Amino acid sequence: MKCTRCKAPAMIALPGHNAAFCPDCFLDFFERQVEKGIKEGCGYRAPQMTAADDIAANCAETPAGAAEVDAATRAGHSNQVSPPLFTREERVLVALSGGKDSLALMLVLARLGYQVTGLHIDLAIGESSRQARAIVESFCGKHGLDLQVAEMAAEGLPIPRVKEKLKRPICSACGKIKRHYFNKAALEGKYDALATGHNLDDEIARLFSNILRWDASYLGEQGPLLYAENGFARKVKPLWRLGEYETASYAFLMGIDHHTMPCPFSKGASFNIHKRVWADLEQAMPGKKLNFYLEFLEKGRRHFTEACHATEQSLAPCERCGYPTSSGVCGVCRIKEIVR
Amino acid sequence: MKCTRCKAPAMIALPGHNAAFCPDCFLDFFERQVEKGIKEGCGYRAPQMTAADDIAANCAETPAGAAEVDAATRAGHSNQVSPPLFTREERVLVALSGGKDSLALMLVLARLGYQVTGLHIDLAIGESSRQARAIVESFCGKHGLDLQVAEMAAEGLPIPRVKEKLKRPICSACGKIKRHYFNKAALEGKYDALATGHNLDDEIARLFSNILRWDASYLGEQGPLLYAENGFARKVKPLWRLGEYETASYAFLMGIDHHTMPCPFSKGASFNIHKRVWADLEQAMPGKKLNFYLEFLEKGRRHFTEACHATEQSLAPCERCGYPTSSGVCGVCRIKEIVR
Numbered sequence: 001m002k003c004t005r006c007k008a009p010a011m012i013a014l015p016g017h018n019a020a021f022c023p024d025c026f027l028d029f030f031e032r033q034v035e036k037g038i039k040e041g042c043g044y045r046a047p048q049m050t051a052a053d054d055i056a057a058n059c060a061e062t063p064a065g066a067a068e069v070d071a072a073t074r075a076g077h078s079n080q081v082s083p084p085l086f087t088r089e090e091r092v093l094v095a096l097s098g099g100k101d102s103l104a105l106m107l108v109l110a111r112l113g114y115q116v117t118g119l120h121i122d123l124a125i126g127e128s129s130r131q132a133r134a135i136v137e138s139f140c141g142k143h144g145l146d147l148q149v150a151e152m153a154a155e156g157l158p159i160p161r162v163k164e165k166l167k168r169p170i171c172s173a174c175g176k177i178k179r180h181y182f183n184k185a186a187l188e189g190k191y192d193a194l195a196t197g198h199n200l201d202d203e204i205a206r207l208f209s210n211i212l213r214w215d216a217s218y219l220g221e222q223g224p225l226l227y228a229e230n231g232f233a234r235k236v237k238p239l240w241r242l243g244e245y246e247t248a249s250y251a252f253l254m255g256i257d258h259h260t261m262p263c264p265f266s267k268g269a270s271f272n273i274h275k276r277v278w279a280d281l282e283q284a285m286p287g288k289k290l291n292f293y294l295e296f297l298e299k300g301r302r303h304f305t306e307a308c309h310a311t312e313q314s315l316a317p318c319e320r321c322g323y324p325t326s327s328g329v330c331g332v333c334r335i336k337e338i339v340r
Numbered sequence: 341m342k343c344t345r346c347k348a349p350a351m352i353a354l355p356g357h358n359a360a361f362c363p364d365c366f367l368d369f370f371e372r373q374v375e376k377g378i379k380e381g382c383g384y385r386a387p388q389m390t391a392a393d394d395i396a397a398n399c400a401e402t403p404a405g406a407a408e409v410d411a412a413t414r415a416g417h418s419n420q421v422s423p424p425l426f427t428r429e430e431r432v433l434v435a436l437s438g439g440k441d442s443l444a445l446m447l448v449l450a451r452l453g454y455q456v457t458g459l460h461i462d463l464a465i466g467e468s469s470r471q472a473r474a475i476v477e478s479f480c481g482k483h484g485l486d487l488q489v490a491e492m493a494a495e496g497l498p499i500p501r502v503k504e505k506l507k508r509p510i511c512s513a514c515g516k517i518k519r520h521y522f523n524k525a526a527l528e529g530k531y532d533a534l535a536t537g538h539n540l541d542d543e544i545a546r547l548f549s550n551i552l553r554w555d556a557s558y559l560g561e562q563g564p565l566l567y568a569e570n571g572f573a574r575k576v577k578p579l580w581r582l583g584e585y586e587t588a589s590y591a592f593l594m595g596i597d598h599h600t601m602p603c604p605f606s607k608g609a610s611f612n613i614h615k616r617v618w619a620d621l622e623q624a625m626p627g628k629k630l631n632f633y634l635e636f637l638e639k640g641r642r643h644f645t646e647a648c649h650a651t652e653q654s655l656a657p658c659e660r661c662g663y664p665t666s667s668g669v670c671g672v673c674r675i676k677e678i679v680r
Contacts, residue, residue: 214640300554303643
């Protein structure tokens with residue numbers, strides 16, 4: 001098998017792209033796909049401005065940073081073309097778990113010349129968290145990249161203690177806490193966007209799960225770009241065009257040492273069966289995953305955006321921390337109270 | 341394993357229903373599920389009457405039978421509850437291919453006391469069609485059931501000749517021809533509904549295929565009940581709550597001799613990979629197929645009905661045969677012209 005571009009021996013076959021690459025050409029392909037994903041944004045029409053957006057954009061009383069609604073971004077683009085995820089003039093905060101996806105994302109964005117700062121959340125889950133933090137710190141040190149660390153122990157939310165006090169599964173609470181602190185750090189640091197390492201396989205598994213439940217409000221907002229609004233930072237997923245295999249290959253070829261110790265509280269992802277099913281479909285029809293995701297963004301999602309706007313309009317600032325919630329006191333503040 | 345109902349030894353396990361049955365109790369279960377599927381209709385809100393419906397309902401110039409729009413059925417039901425697929429006072433034409441699903445459907449409806457007439461379309465595909473027709477005739481004779489046969493050779497459309505003359509895949513043309521003559525027979529015979537033997541697995545494979553393409557106009561109308569309108573007979577799928585395995589078990593237990601000779605022109609259904617994927621999901625999560633279909637009917641479909649109404653409004657009578665088409669002369673009349 002020869003490299004599709006340079007005819008040297010190929011090492012990485014990508015049937016979905018009808019191509020195979022040598023290591024150098026693969027790295028080039030990977031970076032181009034990331035750049036394309038950033039430029040394309042998400043290939044869908046920017047949502048109409050709603051009355052709620054206008055309020056949020058002009059409201060001085062929403063929490064720090066929340067007034068920075070992407071009103072200008074939206075207004076500056078027609079209803080036909082999506083804005084890019086972010087530009088080289090903007091500051092991007094990258095969520096770094098220490099896994100290969102997040103580290104690959106950080107490195108590729110830095111190499112492409114974007115302004116990135118890492119954010120690691122230390123969950124205080126014993127040896128697993130210690131290893132994750134050490135890997136992230138060593139990675140950022142090696143590549144000369146800025147890093148912030150948010151310590152959940154200092155916030156009164158060490159995850160083992162949360163698990164002990166909470167009567168419900170820890171994974172959803174832990175996810176809620178991480179999203180809260182990612183958002184807080186992005187808004188307080190006045191970053192233009194918060195980037196996560198979700199890849200195409202993650203997006204497909206989530207999309208399929210949302211379809212299986214016909215959850216219209218999730219379906220209406222799923223995509224590589226969520227505009228900043230109502231106290232939420234802009235959220236972006238620059239790896240959305242690349243699957244797990246491509247991201248793992250990039251991390252391997254770039255010599256990224258990543259966190260491999262599984263979380264002791266997680267019993268394996270619930271998305272596993274969905275990922276297996278989609279691996280079968282991809283094998284039978286190479287390129288189906290990307291094609292399905294693109295078709296969703298272009299033709300499927302718009303049927304659900306109304307449900308999504310209805311949900312957004314029910315949000316208000318949390319009575320304690322000021323971050324958006326649909327229920328008086330937000331989930332994280334309620335967890336804090338239980339743990340205290 | 342014991343029968344869930346009578347504690348006799350069970351022969352048929354149905355994990356999706358968290359049950360197992362002896363043969364007698366299974367037959368009872370099967371008939372109750374069909375009855376439930378007929379009564380429930382499709383569990384969704386009847387669509388709003390549109391201006392186009394009013395026109396169709398009052399128009400004397402639409403082809404024979406087409407004025408029988410289910411306006412009364414719609415008007416008689418609130419927007420919250422679906423009407424049944426049909427009642428015991430209505431006359432139902434059942435499409436009989438000779439396969440186990442269609443024969444099982446015919447038999448179960450007759451046993452439940454519905455007014456059924458069979459309709460077989462003789463496609464004139466050599467030995468395969470001869471065998472299918474003989475089986476259908478023998479089945480209807482044995483059970484004392486009324487049968488009509490429409491001969492495609494007499495209509496100038498023997499399928500082998502259509503295949504010879506047509507430059508495109510025969511399966512879609514053959515499907516178009518069958519749908520046309522099913523509809524024609526239902527309207528000309530003034531039947532209240534046209535029933536087909538599609539089961540839950542067929543519906544799931546079709547739904548998944550429509551989702552993969554995000555085909556909004558198909559998604560907006562998919563379901564066990566399509567109201568009569570604009571020159572189309574009411575179409576119903578009474579086996580929609582039952583999978584292939586249940587239908588095959590019913591056919592086996594009732595001693596139904598069915599057509600097994602594959603069509604020489606079909607290279608295996610394109611839905612096969614979708615069915616395999618859903619078999620995996622069903623195994624991992626018993627009951628998922630029915631649950632997903634019900635959730636679609638209740639929560640998913642409504643997001644697509646607008647697209648569906650837009651398509652309906654582009655239909656007009658075919659210039660030659662008078663049956664509805666979106667393109668001047670309908671597909672079947674165009675095929676006839678090519679074959680002649």
